């Protein structure tokens with residue numbers, strides 16, 4: 001049995017990194033995302049796969065503009081036409097803020113698109129494919145408001161609430177597992193933040209750690225494969241591969257936090273309880289950050305051009321960040337920089353003026369380093385002898401603050 005698995009399409013996002021294509025009047029980033037998506041759908045059709053699994057987050061929110069909805073539908077319609085069974089899982093971005101079902105994807109259930117299943121609840125779907133039956137347990141993004149009532153959470157800390165959430169989900173999942181037919185292959189398709197999943201440093205603050213599913217809930221001998229959505233960085237959380245617990249990741253870079261990540265989808269081969277999977281790379285548009293410290297430079301413009309020349313910026317989304325002293329400003333001619341950057345797809349320039357004060361920064365926290373907030377704080381505290389007594393308390397307080405971001 002051959003299965004194509006993709007996730008986190010986020011069609012309609014990253015527009016600020018694009019421009020209007022004069023020929024189509026569309027944002028080029030929408031075209032990039034559609035291009036990546038169409039490669040996935042082409043592959044599913046050309047490989048004649050038995051099943052397509054989408055791990056959630058179709059759009060940036062639950063009410064995409066009609067032209068974005070139809071761009072998505074135009075691609076997935078090809079699977080319906082090819083009679084390829086498809087599961088669309090609800091991610092957090094697909095959910096309506098009122099918490100009652102995935103507004104943007106429910107339309108596929110309402111229309112009863114043949115062979116299309118929308119994963120809106122924790123339930124097991126028995127799917128008939130041309131290579132036999134398969135069981136797919138869908139675990140959509142579950143919110144606190146769906147699972148817990150106000151009185152249940154009153155006076156509880158975030159940690160306690162998360163514990164309570166897991167206590168609610170675990171028996172339900174157990175129930176599904178107990179009712180599985182052990183003779184039929186099984187896949188868990190879940191949109192969750194799994195424990196030990198790694199996020200880019202920048203994403204740490206944006207997402208917070210929030211509500212995490214323990215790996216012990218996912219690594220189960222009853223599953224042949226666990227397919228996850230939500231985290232945009234491709235990774236396998238179970239190196240032992242029994243079963244693989246894999247985030248295919250997003251299909252295009254949504255923002256600069258994904259600059260260094262490879263983008264793609266996963267092809268899964270299931271044979272008699274044997275599973276093989278491969279990550280297939282997509283030609284996602286490159287994002288490039290160029291950071292230069294010119295504050296000690298005698299010829300800042302030349303040095304800046306040299307720094308830019310080290311990168312292949314053609315057709316890339318570029319952000320140029322450079323630092324200089326106020327008296328150097330006039331030594332860098334903007335028309336020269338703009339000219340050089342014009343071969344990129346789009347670019348932004350941020351010039352930071354260094355004052356005496358910021359020059360006292362710690363080198364460990366300097367340019368080009370991306371530290372998560374906790375490491376940044378502890379580096380700072382390590383350099384403040386006068387604060388040593390407070391270090392454990394401050395780190396604990398920071399940890400608490402960060403875990404409350406959701």
Ligand SMILES: [Mn+2]
Nearest residue numbers: 057091092230
């Ligand atoms: Mn998500």
